[in-house]
Amino acid sequence: MRMKTFHYLFIIWSVLLWLLVGCGAAALEEDTGLGGVTPEAVVESFLEDVNAALTDPLLSEATARNVWANRLASYFAPGERADQRLVMQEMLDGFARANTQPARGVRAEVVITYDRTRVLQIRESTALVDVVNAIMTVRWRDNDGNVVLERSGALLQxxxxxxxxxxxxxxxxxxxxxEAG
Structure with missing residues (x-):
């Protein structure tokens, strides 16, 4: 069975792992979905939860990663959640593994920042949401919490x-x- 993937999120997770390693660098029911009341709200909430997941001090534990993978997948359309749960689980597992021995410093942190979201186009049941000035930053820190190295890039790129x-x-x-769109 060919599994659909949320292509651009998979790429970000791959870039994230590449930055960490190669560059020097509440459980939810399956049918429960967070979604959002507006197109902007679902994107903002998802990005907030991605940031929260990547800073969770318990992320090194498989149970915590599983909870986060379920939560992040719940932001996707119901028919896409099973595939997204696997993608999110792989991303979180890879991040946790890579962060046990980062190429620089003693730990890495990733944060996604942006100014705001806005709807670029909307139709009856679909929309395209812009994340204005979205930046993904990876920081490697030493034992004292000082930044050893920092890399940033435009999120959508x-x-x-x-x-x-x-x-x-x-x-x-x-x-x-x-995934559509």
């Missing part, structure tokens, strides 16, 4: 999005991230 923005879809009155 790093994840290989040719079109501006992230696609979302409305299902049963709520908005979710989607």
């Amino acid at each position: 790093l994840i290989g999005r040719e079109a501006s923005g992230l696609p979302v879809i409305r299902v049963d009155g709520r908005w979710y991230l989607t």
Whole structure:
């Protein structure tokens, strides 16, 4: 069975692992979905939870990574969650593994920042959401918490999005991230 992947998130996770290693660098039910009341809300909430997951002090534990993978996957359309759960699990597992022995310093941290979100286009059940000035930053820190090395890049460029923005879809009155688009 060919599994669909959320292509640009997979690329960001690959870039993240590359930066960490190569460059020197509440459990949810399956049918529960966080989604959002607006297209912007689902994107903002997802990015906040990605940041929270990557800074969770318990992320080195498999149980915590599983909880986060379920939560992050719940931002996707219901039919895409199983695939996204696997993608999120792989990303979090890889991040936790790479962060046990980062190429620089004693730990790495990743944060996604942005100014705001805005809808670029909206149709009856689909929308494209721009994440204005979105930057992904990786910082390697020493034992004292000092930054040893820092790398940043435009989020949408790093994840290989040719079109501006992230696609979302409305299902049963709520908005979710989607692979489509």
